[in-house]
Amino acid sequence: MPIILDTSAWIELFKKSAKGAKVKLLLDSGECWTSVVTIAEITKWALRELLDPHEIVMLIEGTSQVIDTDSEIAFIAGHINYERKKTVKRWGMVDSLIAATAARHGLRILTCDRDFLGLPYAEVLEP
Numbered sequence: 001m002p003i004i005l006d007t008s009a010w011i012e013l014f015k016k017s018a019k020g021a022k023v024k025l026l027l028d029s030g031e032c033w034t035s036v037v038t039i040a041e042i043t044k045w046a047l048r049e050l051l052d053p054h055e056i057v058m059l060i061e062g063t064s065q066v067i068d069t070d071s072e073i074a075f076i077a078g079h080i081n082y083e084r085k086k087t088v089k090r091w092g093m094v095d096s097l098i099a100a101t102a103a104r105h106g107l108r109i110l111t112c113d114r115d116f117l118g119l120p121y122a123e124v125l126e127p
Contacts, residue, residue: 003030006113032063037094040094
């Protein structure tokens, strides 16, 4: 099944961590996607880490397919956000948009963010 990489998975890849090595294996072996909202989060992270965000975004676009957010994904995200906020305090709208993108396109989510635990289509990488 194709996967969508959450922002945290990309960050681990760029940090070259043990989790990032697992991400690389999946990236090299399969069909990978990225939500356009991840581009915003990665850009912010790169700037904070004093890295070139253009270079990082070009790598993401070269190794995965970027999926735009549309009104259907936004609608689904609103529902997901409403439900997840009941049980996951730190759950944010960006997480909802990524989850909605995965749900809409039949993708598994690869993430290092434990807030995604409990979603049947999310795979949370452990150390």
